[in-house]
Amino acid sequence: MRPQCLWSCAHGLVAKTSLSSPPWPEVPKLPDPVEEAKYHAEVVQKVNGMISAGEYGRLFAVVHFASKQWKVTSEDLIMMDNVLEAECGDRIRLEKVLLVGADDFTLIGRPLLGKDLVRVEATVIEKTESWPKIHMRFWKRHNYQRKKIIRNPQTVLRINTIEIYPCLS
Amino acid sequence: MVVLSAARWIRSRLTDRFWRKQEVLKYARHFRGRKNRCYKLAVRSVRRAFVKSTKARAEKKKFLRALWITRIGAASLEHGLKYPVFISNLVKSQVELNRKVLADLAIYEPKTFKSLAALAQRRRQEGFLAALGDGKEPEGIFSRIVRHHY
Numbered sequence: 001m002r003p004q005c006l007w008s009c010a011h012g013l014v015a016k017t018s019l020s021s022p023p024w025p026e027v028p029k030l031p032d033p034v035e036e037a038k039y040h041a042e043v044v045q046k047v048n049g050m051i052s053a054g055e056y057g058r059l060f061a062v063v064h065f066a067s068k069q070w071k072v073t074s075e076d077l078i079m080m081d082n083v084l085e086a087e088c089g090d091r092i093r094l095e096k097v098l099l100v101g102a103d104d105f106t107l108i109g110r111p112l113l114g115k116d117l118v119r120v121e122a123t124v125i126e127k128t129e130s131w132p133k134i135h136m137r138f139w140k141r142h143n144y145q146r147k148k149i150i151r152n153p154q155t156v157l158r159i160n161t162i163e164i165y166p167c168l169s
Numbered sequence: 170m171v172v173l174s175a176a177r178w179i180r181s182r183l184t185d186r187f188w189r190k191q192e193v194l195k196y197a198r199h200f201r202g203r204k205n206r207c208y209k210l211a212v213r214s215v216r217r218a219f220v221k222s223t224k225a226r227a228e229k230k231k232f233l234r235a236l237w238i239t240r241i242g243a244a245s246l247e248h249g250l251k252y253p254v255f256i257s258n259l260v261k262s263q264v265e266l267n268r269k270v271l272a273d274l275a276i277y278e279p280k281t282f283k284s285l286a287a288l289a290q291r292r293r294q295e296g297f298l299a300a301l302g303d304g305k306e307p308e309g310i311f312s313r314i315v316r317h318h319y
Contacts, residue, residue: 019313027297060278062270069270071277098266099281106281108288111265133226136219145216 044168047105052166056102059162061120064096064112072120072159084155086124092157094120100164107164119163126156237268244275248286250293258289261296 014020030036050056060073066080086092097118100107107113129151138145190208196218197204197211204210242252259266264285266274275282 024297024301027294027301030294030298062266062274069267071270071273098264098270101278101281103280106278106284108264108285110263134219135223136216137223138216138220147219 047107048166048168050105051164051168056104056164059100059102059164061097061101061118061162062099063094063120064098065094069098072162074159074161076159077125078122078157078159080155080157081130081152082155083153084124084127084157088124088127090124091160092122092124094122094159100162107168114167116167117165119161119165121160121162122157123160124155125158126154128154128156130154234268237272240272240275241268244272244282245286245289248283248290250286250289254293255286255289258292258296259285262288262292264288 058073060071063070063072065078066082066084068080070078072078084092095115097113097120098109098111100113100118107117130153131151133150133152135148135150136145193215194206194208194211196215199205200211200214202210204214238252241255245252245255266285271282271285274285
């Protein structure tokens with residue numbers, strides 16, 4: 001007595017019932033790896049050519065900085081809720097870049113892009129404190145209230161440039 | 170005439186009662202009704218307002234995350250994927266973008282989001298193929314339908 005599975009025999013011979021096909025959806029076949037590698041190499045070469053020829057407009061980047069991720073373009077302002085150990089007017093390079101995109105192509109990092117591929121520069125503009133936030137706790141009928149005024153230090157950065165170099169492989 | 174003891178008929182009077190009340194009333198000026206004018210009512214309302222704003226700061230984070238998740242789910246449905254599928258496959262492909270940035274990309278960079286959805290879809294199919302393996306039954310296992318041969 002050999003156990004047999006209905007769907008390992010020919011599909012055309014079995015009527016369509018709840019058990020005639022597997023419960024998972026049909027997976028289409030992946031393209032041939034050799035052809036895919038050729039296609040990938042072509043695409044990489046084309047994008048490299050576009051980058052070296054400079055055929056892109058405004059670039060945007062997703063940068064991981066101050067434990068947050070920011071979607072950033074050139075000339076835009078970023079405000080973080082902490083102190084940066086740099087003076088006002090210092091030029092800073094943001095190194096952890098997760099994604100860079102232009103109009104026609106995007107470079108997605110897994111998880112980060114190489115430092116020789118992207119360069120994001122920023123300047124420290126302002127180091128201030130936040131507006132006085134009020135932290136109040138109150139328990140009713142217990143004569144308990146505490147009021148505290150919190151001022152967080154803030155830093156404002158201006159993203160100067162995002163540059164990419166044709167180092168794809 | 171030298172007086173060695175302090176005069177005993179001087180009272181100490183509160184002189185800045187007005188400004189102490191103004192410190193509270195200034196936070197109540199945009200309220201509705203008498204609580205924007207009368208100190209006794211204003212004190213209670215202002216206290217409740219401060220406590221609510223304190224608690225709201227923690228809830229804002231939850232609320233925004235839920236909003237981002239809804240937006241990412243809607244955008245991935247436009248490309249034929251559901252939110253859990255999209256996120257799980259992106260994480261398996263080692264793309265560590267957070268929900269805030271994914272929601273921003275979905276709104277402002279549709280082409281980039283489409284490429285991320287395609288990446289997730291491709292990783293999903295590769296995962297299925299890896300799970301299915303050869304398509305053969307493992308040996309010595311009964312499948313769900315057993316045909317009896319007599």
